[in-house]
Amino acid sequence: GAGVSQSPSNKVTEKGKDVELRCDPISGHTALYWYRQSLGQGLEFLIYFQGNSAPDKSGLPSDRFSAERTGGSVSTLTIQRTQQEDSAVYLCASSSLTSTDTQYFGPGTRLTVL
Amino acid sequence: GESVGLHLPTLSVQEGDNSIINCAYSNSASDYFIWYKQESGKGPQFIIDIRSNMDKRQGQRVTVLLNKTVKHLSLQIAATQPGDSAVYFCAERRYNKLIFGAGTRLAVHP
Numbered sequence: 001g002a003g004v005s006q007s008p009s010n011k012v013t014e015k016g017k018d019v020e021l022r023c024d025p026i027s028g029h030t031a032l033y034w035y036r037q038s039l040g041q042g043l044e045f046l047i048y049f050q051g052n053s054a055p056d057k058s059g060l061p062s063d064r065f066s067a068e069r070t071g072g073s074v075s076t077l078t079i080q081r082t083q084q085e086d087s088a089v090y091l092c093a094s095s096s097l098t099s100t101d102t103q104y105f106g107p108g109t110r111l112t113v114l
Numbered sequence: 115g116e117s118v119g120l121h122l123p124t125l126s127v128q129e130g131d132n133s134i135i136n137c138a139y140s141n142s143a144s145d146y147f148i149w150y151k152q153e154s155g156k157g158p159q160f161i162i163d164i165r166s167n168m169d170k171r172q173g174q175r176v177t178v179l180l181n182k183t184v185k186h187l188s189l190q191i192a193a194t195q196p197g198d199s200a201v202y203f204c205a206e207r208r209y210n211k212l213i214f215g216a217g218t219r220l221a222v223h224p
Contacts, residue, residue, distance in 0.1 A: 004157070033212075040122060042203060042214040043158070056210070091157050102148070103212060105157030 002026070004106035006092050012112045013082055021077045021109045025094030032075050033093045033103060034067055043091065049075065051097075082113045122201060124219040133191040135218050137204035142185060144206035144213075149178060149189045152217070153200045161189070161202075196222050 005024045013019050025032050034046040045059040049069045060066070064082075069075040079086055089110050093103035127133045139147070145166045150158035164171045164178045164187075171178050177190040187204050199222045205212040 031210075035214075042216045043205075043212075045211050045213070048210060050210070059211075093157075102160055102163065104160065105150075107155070107157045 004092055004094055004104055006090075006106040006109050008109060009107065010110045010112075012114065014114050015084060016081055018078065018080045019082055019111065021079075021090050021111070023075045023077070023092030023094075023106060025073065025075070025092070026096075026104055027073075028096060029094035029104075030072065030097045031095040031103075032069055033095075034075070034077050035091045035093065036061075037089045037091055037108070039088075046077070046090075079111075082111075084113050087111055087113045122217045122219045124221055126221045126223060127194050129194060129196060129222055129224050131194055133189075133194045133198070133220060133222075135189045135191075135202050135220065137187040137189075137215050137218075139185050139187060139204070139206045139215070140213075141206060141208055142182070144208055146207040147178070147180060147187050148205045148207075148212065149176075149187075150203045150205065150214075151198075151200045152203065158203060191220075194220075194222050196224065198222055 007022045030051045032049045035043040037043050047067045048056040064080045067077045089108040091105055091108045093105045095103045148163045149161040151161050152158045162173045162176050162178050164180050169180050175192045179188045201217045201219050203217045204215045
């Protein structure tokens with residue numbers, strides 16, 4: 001596809017369960033970012049991948065959150081033992097090597113923890 | 115889908131008027147700024163950007179102004195249309211991270 005895609009679009013889970021959120025960046029983009037957007041809030045940076053470099057995990061809120069990027073393309077954000085405060089929209093963005101500034105966002109995954 | 119930013123400040127304008135959305139940023143070392151538009155149920159969409167060595171940049175119907183002295187950024191939308199209704203975020207770049215503001219909801223009335 002032409003843009004960033006994310007799946008699922010919506011995820012409802014029970015407190016304590018693990019969830020995996022997927023991001024497919026724009027083909028050829030080397031940088032990938034995950035953000036969290038809570039209702040009525042701006043975007044909160046979570047993690048950043050650039051090429052083969054070690055990811056910048058400084059935004060992850062707890063050790064229940066982790067992310068990986070396989071083959072320099074698809075990324076998965078995993079939340080273990082979900083809590084109600086994890087409910088939010090999780091957004092993925094990518095940018096190209098030659099334009100690391102402009103980030104293009106996917107539609108997001110809305111996570112609801114009951 | 116559910117709207118984002120239900121409790122955000124709102125700017126209400128009449129269709130055809132010009133809109134000005136303001137943003138204050140926090141770090142004088144930030145060298146790059148972006149405005150994003152987010153419609154309900156969608157991810158943020160890039161509108162326009164500006165580097166810190168500029169004070170004005172124009173796009174199609176949009177202009178971004180940067181005042182580094184007071185750390186202020188504004189987005190001007192000319193001849194606002196109903197399709198411009200959305201939440202608008204400014205963002206500043208620091209060390210390859212975008213730091214987003216809280217957002218402003220723009221409501222365009224016919």
